[in-house]
Amino acid sequence: MSRRMLSVLTTWAAIAPAVVLSATTYDYIVVGSGPGGGPLASNLARAGFSTLLIEAGGDETQNPTYSDLANFLEACNDEASRWDFWVRHSDNATQDLAFHHTTWDTGGGTFYVGNDPPAGAKLLGIQYPRAGTLGGCAMHNAGVASLAQDEDWNAVVNLTGDTSWEAPNVRKYLKAIEKNEYMPAGNSAHGYNGWLSTFVSDVSWAQAANSTGVRILEKLSTLLNQTSKDPNVLFGGDILGNPPNKDQISSIYNMAYHCDSKGKRSTPADFILSTLSDPAKYPLTLKMRTLVTKVLFNNSTTQPRAIGVEIMEGASLYRADPKHTPGAKGPVSQVFASKEVIISGGTFNSPQILKLSGVGPKAELEALGIKVVKDLPGVGEKLGDNYEASIIGLTKEPIPAGLTTAIWRTPNAATKNRNIYSWCGPFSFEGFWPGFPTDYGANQWECAMVHIGPKSQAGSVRLRTADPQDTPDINFRFFKNHGDTDLAELVEATNILRSSWLAAGDPALPIQELHPCPGEIGKAKCTDAMQAEYFRVQAYSHHATSTCAIGADSDPMAVLDSKFRVRGVQGLRVVDASAWPQVPGAFPVVPTMMLSQKASEDIIAEAKAQQGSHDHAHT
Incomplete structure (x- = not known):
């Protein structure tokens, strides 16, 4: 075989849609199976790209507590999936302590809720439950389907100049994901x-x-x-x-x-499982009960390039999980992506993963001894x-x-x-x-x-x-x-x-x-x-967004460009509710699924264009 032919084959192996270079290398790695990551990973696999989807939780889709939407109050309280983040609403500690449902740890898995805790109770804060399970928070919410306002989509146009985000253009993303069961067939607003x-x-x-x-x-x-x-x-x-x-x-x-x-209940988990079981044998691999501890970078390039992730395997490893055993660890290994790593851990965990990986505010990272890969001050801000x-x-x-x-x-x-x-x-x-x-x-x-x-x-x-097993400090202000x-x-x-x-x-x-x-x-x-x-x-809340926000090139606090790419590095994107520059409408879950569909379109088009360009160059 000629040296030129060997070079062509080697390069092709790096970009071909369905080629797995080794047992631990994929085209794409998607971290998080919720409304952002779950549909994206499924779409990438259906487009022929080998994709590893990593989820820290397990699968509760056959559990009636989750599958029957009427049980959503039970689902949100259920330890099978619940991740407890204890947050603050302000910088005023006295004001937060006046919140009627301030929660205290009274030991042995019991809590006191209120403003007059018993002696010895440990302050936890204000509960903000998330879902550590296949399908993410779409598996424990009340299931309300609501849309973003036009101005929420147009905000990206105004910030970046990317007209593909214009509100009239995005109805197609709802139509692409929706299986409407309440309007007569053929309604042009629906899928x-x-x-x-x-x-x-x-x-x-x-x-x-x-x-x-x-x-x-x-x-x-x-x-x-x-x-x-x-x-x-x-x-x-x-x-x-x-x-x-x-x-x-x-x-x-x-x-x-x-x-x-x-x-x-209908969620990204259904799409993931149907993709895995499809007779077409799409190249999707699902790895559950796996905690991503950081993104791996090749720092020898002009801009650092994401090449994979480090993972710790085991159930309930993250301390937000009420089932977590203090001191519990799991085996640590690495998996690699030949194209991109995509973080979809949600508004709390996506900025945490970026920061643990060295992407974030320089002073914050250095204070914790984390090597700075890219000083990006907006990571974790604008919540x-x-x-x-x-x-x-x-x-x-x-x-x-x-x-x-x-x-x-x-x-x-x-x-x-x-x-x-x-x-x-x-x-x-x-x-x-x-x-x-x-x-x-x-x-x-x-x-x-x-x-x-x-x-x-x-x-x-x-x-x-x-x-990486610790929870971050969250203050909504x-x-x-x-x-x-x-x-x-x-x-x-x-x-x-x-x-x-x-x-x-x-x-x-x-x-x-x-x-x-x-x-x-x-x-x-x-x-x-x-x-x-x-x-x-x-006041309370349950729709956190914008901690890895899309923003203008001129804005030093912007984390992503309009194609979800993390600024200042290569091969790394964030696709979830943290990408919104402002809170989209009243309930962000369906808008974020639509955002995931847009990201799928953008990423697949870019990958195919690169592939076509490479094919043409070597014809």
């Missing part, structure tokens, strides 16, 4: 052949004319300036639809979920989240109703866009703590809300230690920037929702509000300022 089932809630309760629940529904529709009182009209709008100016429409909707018509809050009370008699869901704009909103996603019904949800929620009985009535477009992204994810504006919007929303309750009439009234304005609604003396202060301390 029907994807891997993600979508369905809607049962609103038959709204047909009960003049019931207390329907009276509240009708009053809320009036407050949102909807003229019709017909429930078929009120719930007839498609919450995932694509009408003109959709982000400015205040309306009641039928809540959509990423589940099928039988209530079975943002939707503020979540609720108004809850006890009715005189139970209200027969399901969920009244609405996306709407408060009159004092900072922009013309909708800023509140709310849902009201006979339930209780007040945030996260071990064993949540509190069950107040049959008479409980709540309106929960998610604040869309939070204006403060001042949080951070920073290393406590250089130990709620309301630090423009906090009074966001709080005023939450208060305005609460006042409007409370007004709808007064329409319930007999036998539901009077309603004793528990918070934010304790007492009989309509009579309790509670100012807007009092409510704002309540939310300042008691």
Whole structure:
């Protein structure tokens, strides 16, 4: 064989889609199987590229706690997948200690939740559960399917000039992943052949004319300036639809979920497993119960190049896992990627992995003895989240109703866009703590809300230690920037929702509000300022984003370019919720799956272009 031919074959082996160079070398390594990494790894394999998908947790897809969406409260509390991050909401320790669900370790696997801990209790903080399992947090959430606002996609265009992110272009990503099961076939806004089932809630309760629940529904529709009182009209709008100016429409909707018509949860785990079992034998390898400890680099190139990852194998190795045994370790080894390493560990773990690998703020890394590969000060910064809050009370008699869901704009909103996603019904949800929620009985009535477009992204994810099994220090710094504006919007929303309750009439009234304005609604003396202060301390969240944010070339805090490439190094990308430059809409899970589809398109097109260029050069 000629030297030239040998060179051609060697180069081809490095770029060919399905060639595995050795037992531990793949074209791509994807770290994390959640809404970002799971679909991406499956798409790469289906495009013919050998792909290793690494997941720290196990597979709970056959466990009814996870597979049946109705069990989501149990799923989020379940130790089989739960990772507990204990976070702060502010730099004010006294304020955080006033959070009603501050959690303390009382030993032996028990907790105290509240503001008057017993002697000897160890402060943990505010619980922020994540899911360490195949499919990631899509496996333990409430399954709400909601879309980003157009401005969330256009933000990338404005920062980078990459017009492929323009909002009119991205509907195709929803259509590519969606298997819609609630709209008639052929609706141009939806997809029907994807891997993600979508369905809607049962609103038959709204047909009960003049019931207390329907009276509240009708009053809320009036407050949102909807003229019709017909429930078929009120719930007839498609919450995932694509009408003109959709982000400015205040309306009641039928809540959509990423589940099928039988209530079975639909997640990236399903796509992963179907890819693995497909008769086409796509080159996807799944490695579970494996903790990635760092990215490996070749530092001899002009820019450091990611060439693989170091892994530690074993179950419950990460200390966020309540099943973790102190001191437990696993065998350490390395696996390699001939093309790229893609980090999809989520908003907390992706910046942690980058920093452990030497990519992050120089001073932070050097203080922990980590060799700096690339000084990238934005890694772990700009942490943002939707503020979540609720108004809850006890009715005189139970209200027969399901969920009244609405996306709407408060009159004092900072922009013309909708800023509140709310849902009201006979339930209780007040945030996260071990064993949540509190069950107040049959008479409980709540309106929960998610604040869309939070204006403060001042949080951070920073290393406590250089130990990859340790959890990072997480501080959201709620309301630090423009906090009074966001709080005023939450208060305005609460006042409007409370007004709808007064329409319930007999036998539901009077309603004793528990918070934010304790007492009989309509009579309790509670100012807007009092409510704002309540939310300042008691707001919670579950939609963290933006710690490895896409940004402009000129921005020293930008971590990624518009193609998800980590700046200043080669062969390394981040594809998950941490990539969003701002919090996308009310529930980031489906937007992040769409983002994953976009990343798949970008990465596969780039790889095939490189392959085609190489083929042409050697023809």
